[in-house]
Amino acid sequence: MTARTEFARGGVVTFAKYASLVVASLVVIVPLLAIVLTSLRTSDEMAAGASALSIPRNWFNLHNYAVAFTQGRxxxxxxxxxxxxxxxxxxxxxxxxxxxxxxxxxxxxxxxxxxxxxxxxxxxxxxxxxxxxxxxxxxxxxxxxxxxxxxxxxxxxxxxxxxxxxxxxxxxxxxxxxxxxxxxxxxxxxxxxxxxxxxxxxxxxxxxxxxxxxxxxxxxxxxxxxxxxxxxxxxxxxxxxxxxxxxxxxxxxxxxxxxxxxxxxxxxxxxxxxxxxxxxxx
CATH class of the missing domain: 1.10.3720.10 (MetI-like)
Incomplete structure (x- = not known):
């Protein structure tokens, strides 16, 4: 019984450890992913109310980067x-x-x-x-x-x-x-x-x-x-x-x-x- 209890405690600790790592990773990755996905959308997609994490229609749309690089100095x-x-x-x-x-x-x-x-x-x-x-x-x-x-x-x-x-x-x-x-x-x-x-x-x-x-x-x-x-x-x-x-x-x-x-x-x-x-x- 004691061994099972210790095993269960170890499993809970391990789960909590990896769960906290996953949550911390998502906190960092999700905003970066939202920025990248938004930068690949067109103005029509943004006007349609696309979600920050929705997939852009064209993954190679670099027009926004060209505008930001030139007109943004x-x-x-x-x-x-x-x-x-x-x-x-x-x-x-x-x-x-x-x-x-x-x-x-x-x-x-x-x-x-x-x-x-x-x-x-x-x-x-x-x-x-x-x-x-x-x-x-x-x-x-x-x-x-x-x-x-x-x-x-x-x-x-x-x-x-x-x-x-x-x-x-x-x-x-x-x-x-x-x-x-x-x-x-x-x-x-x-x-x-x-x-x-x-x-x-x-x-x-x-x-x-x-x-x-x-x-x-x-x-x-x-x-x-x-x-x-x-x-x-x-x-x-x-x-x-x-x-x-x-x-x-x-x-x-x-x-x-x-x-x-x-x-x-x-x-x-x-x-x-x-x-x-x-x-x-x-």
């Missing part, structure tokens, strides 16, 4: 996004890794205070400092340029600093001491020894931070109001204006925005999990 938006993404990630990697290296390897007065301030900055909601941040950005003359979001993305990423800090703590100090004996300075040690060993952390930061920048709407919309400086998120938002009732075209634009990040995530997802796990266990 998606090439310019992709270029602006790629420009901001590249320099933001480059700055985040170097600033974050050098900050973590300085905090961990160099013992100075007030070191714990600096770490506490980093933690405090991570806990403060960013929206509470936007008035002051806007004034600073406007004062230094980068308002309505691509450099405004680049500076903000680079200088406010506290999480990346902590990721690099966890990895640097796993690097033996004996490597630094051996390099100092050979006459290497702090910058040479960082560039020749520490930075190459941070490749898993760099991959983790680049992927996590890159997805966040790619999907961000608030900072580009606030600090780059010019339409020629629109990113994919702000261009998609503005794209709703002339095509407010044409959901098939809007869905095609949304699919174009989702596709690059989806491909990158599926190709590099193992680096996310392995990098975070390595940083937690080392």
């Amino acid at each position: 998606m090439p310019l938006a992709l270029w602006n996004t790629a420009f901001i993404l590249f320099f933001s990630l480059l700055g985040t990697v170097f600033v974050g890794s050098m900050t973590a290296y300085a905090v961990d390897r160099h013992h100075f007065r007030g070191r714990r205070v600096v770490l506490a301030l980093f933690l405090l900055a991570a806990l403060v909601p960013s929206v509470t400092t936007q008035v002051a941040t806007f004034q600073v950005v406007n004062t230094i003359g980068v308002m309505n340029t691509r450099w405004a979001p680049i500076l903000l993305y680079t200088g406010t990423d506290i999480v990346s600093i902590y990721i690099f800090l966890q990895f640097i703590r796993s690097i033996p100090l004996s490597l630094d001491e051996a390099a100092r004996i050979d006459g290497a300075g702090p910058l040479t040690i960082y560039w020749r020894i520490v930075l190459p060993l941070l490749r898993p952390a760099i991959a983790t930061v680049v992927i996590v931070k890159g997805v966040a920048i790619y999907n961000d709407f608030y900072i580009p919309f606030l600090y780059m109001p010019a339409q020629d400086l629109g990113t994919i998120s702000t261009s998609l938002f503005r794209f709703k204006g002339p095509f407010g009732a044409q959901w098939e075209v809007i869905s095609a634009g949304a699919a174009l925005v989702i596709l690059p990040s989806l491909i990158v995530f599926l190709a590099l997802q193992r680096f996310i999990y392995s990098g975070i796990t390595a940083g937690a266990t080392k």
Whole structure:
């Protein structure tokens, strides 16, 4: 009787586990499927009141994608996004890794205070400092340029600093001491020894931070109001204006925005999990 009870409990637990996985998968897949199916419909199908998950008449109807790509100015938006993404990630990697290296390897007065301030900055909601941040950005003359979001993305990423800090703590100090004996300075040690060993952390930061920048709407919309400086998120938002009732075209634009990040995530997802796990266990 006890064995049967344990077997029944095990079956219930297994069923609940896989059922929760199926539900979670549907929550993610169904909206994406609705966007793709809607983007393949014609205006007549949409006017007929077709369901979001109904099958389109023509699976090769790419007219909506052509309209979204040309009239939605998606090439310019992709270029602006790629420009901001590249320099933001480059700055985040170097600033974050050098900050973590300085905090961990160099013992100075007030070191714990600096770490506490980093933690405090991570806990403060960013929206509470936007008035002051806007004034600073406007004062230094980068308002309505691509450099405004680049500076903000680079200088406010506290999480990346902590990721690099966890990895640097796993690097033996004996490597630094051996390099100092050979006459290497702090910058040479960082560039020749520490930075190459941070490749898993760099991959983790680049992927996590890159997805966040790619999907961000608030900072580009606030600090780059010019339409020629629109990113994919702000261009998609503005794209709703002339095509407010044409959901098939809007869905095609949304699919174009989702596709690059989806491909990158599926190709590099193992680096996310392995990098975070390595940083937690080392």
